[in-house]
Amino acid sequence: MALNWTLVIDSGNAPVLADFWAAALRYEVEDPSPLIDELLAGGLLGAEAVAEHRGHKIFRGYAGIRHPDDPFDESSGVGHGRRLLFQDVPEDKAGKNRLHVxxxxxxxxxxxxxxxxxxxxxxxxxxxxxxxxxxxxxxxxxxxxxxxxxxxxx
Structure with a gap:
């Protein structure tokens, strides 16, 4: 049985880069708003860990996209198949990518x-x-x- 995967890509602005790649690949931008609302309501997540992008709550510094035909968890918005996750890092990109799409x-x-x-x-x-x-x-x-x-x- 094939495994699901997530390719994690360091970024300077995760939601903007996720928007680019979602449009480029015709993927879906993940919407973790329901999970974030649940975590905020339960006191398990502080408001400082949340940002808003295009009218949706996101985890600050993170944004994911998924293949539109793959299954996903409706309560978290996270894909269970072909997926890219962008995570903000403090350092700028330096040198050639060792892996690319x-x-x-x-x-x-x-x-x-x-x-x-x-x-x-x-x-x-x-x-x-x-x-x-x-x-x-x-x-x-x-x-x-x-x-x-x-x-x-x-």
Missing amino acids: DVHSAVPGTPNGLEELVVRLEGLGASRVREVDMGPAGHWWVMRDPEGNEFCAA
């Missing part, structure tokens, strides 16, 4: 599929770094998300 065009192999994907990602705040030419096998783009994390669009 590859985003594939919706219609692989079509002449305009990659260009449409890259333009859509740029509209969300990504930037092109360089094109990688594989000759007859095609090409892809190395890009950066709004916080400078490298990823590939293929």
Whole structure:
């Protein structure tokens, strides 16, 4: 049986980066408001641990996204499948990522599929770094998300 997973990504502004990646991957932003309300009401969480983003309560410094087809816990909003969790850290990004996401065009192999994907990602705040030419096998783009994390669009 395959395991569920969460890829944790350090960030400077977790909810903003979660919004970018949710739009880029067409994932769902997790809404932990019901869990936060329950924890606040029970005195198990202080108000200083909570922030608001786009009209929802979030755990300060954290934001998750999940694949829309995967199961999730309605009481916590947390996905039980393919998931990215962004966590704020005090230090800035330094150097090249050792791990990155590859985003594939919706219609692989079509002449305009990659260009449409890259333009859509740029509209969300990504930037092109360089094109990688594989000759007859095609090409892809190395890009950066709004916080400078490298990823590939293929």
